[in-house]
Amino acid sequence: MEREILRINSPHEFVGGPYVVVHIEKGKERWAIVAMGWKIEGRMEPRLGIRWFWGSLGNPQSSGYSTWLVIPPMLSRPILLGLPSTVTVWNLRLVQDFLDGRKSGAQLRQAWEENVRSAE
Numbered sequence: 001m002e003r004e005i006l007r008i009n010s011p012h013e014f015v016g017g018p019y020v021v022v023h024i025e026k027g028k029e030r031w032a033i034v035a036m037g038w039k040i041e042g043r044m045e046p047r048l049g050i051r052w053f054w055g056s057l058g059n060p061q062s063s064g065y066s067t068w069l070v071i072p073p074m075l076s077r078p079i080l081l082g083l084p085s086t087v088t089v090w091n092l093r094l095v096q097d098f099l100d101g102r103k104s105g106a107q108l109r110q111a112w113e114e115n116v117r118s119a120e
Contacts, residue, residue, distance in 0.1 A: 002116075005032050008051070010065040014039040018049060018068070019105040020112040022095055023083050030054060033079070035095050037105055038070045046099045048076050073099070091115075 002021040009015045016037020024032045030053040037044040049068030052059045060067045071079060076099050080092055094111050097103040 001026075005034065008066045008068065010062070010067045015049075015068065016044045017105050017109070019098070019109040020091075020095070022048065022080070022091065033071075033083075034068065035098050035105070035108055036068060036070075046101065046105070047071060047073070048079060048095075048099070 001024065005021050005024070006018050009018065016039070018034035018036035020035050022033040022035055032051060032053065034049045036047055036049045038047040038049075039045075048071040050071060051066065051068055057064070057066050060069050077096070080095065083092075091112075094103060094108055098105065098108045
């Protein structure tokens with residue numbers, strides 16, 4: 001499911017990644033938060049994105065394409081701190097390093113891939 005979520009990259013000209021799934025809520029309310037890049041004034045900036053998964057496209061969507069709601073930077077830390085304890089500490093540290101510009105999206109994705117491989 002996570003790899004499927006990471007394929008949502010619309011609008012293409014503004015979204016970098018998404019690099020990792022930070023959290024998935026799989027219960028009655030299905031939604032996910034990802035770490036992604038968002039192009040602002042020609043430059044890719046680290047951001048969190050969120051979307052709901054229901055119906056055929058979920059929400060948000062535009063012109064028949066699934067999209068991400070980009071979370072403003074000032075809300076990123078409170079959102080990360082409010083996630084359930086099932087989110088691992090290393091994951092939160094890496095995501096915060098990405099959001100603070102200390103890690104690139106590629107470095108974040110590589111760490112995620114290594115974690116997925118070790119869990120298999």
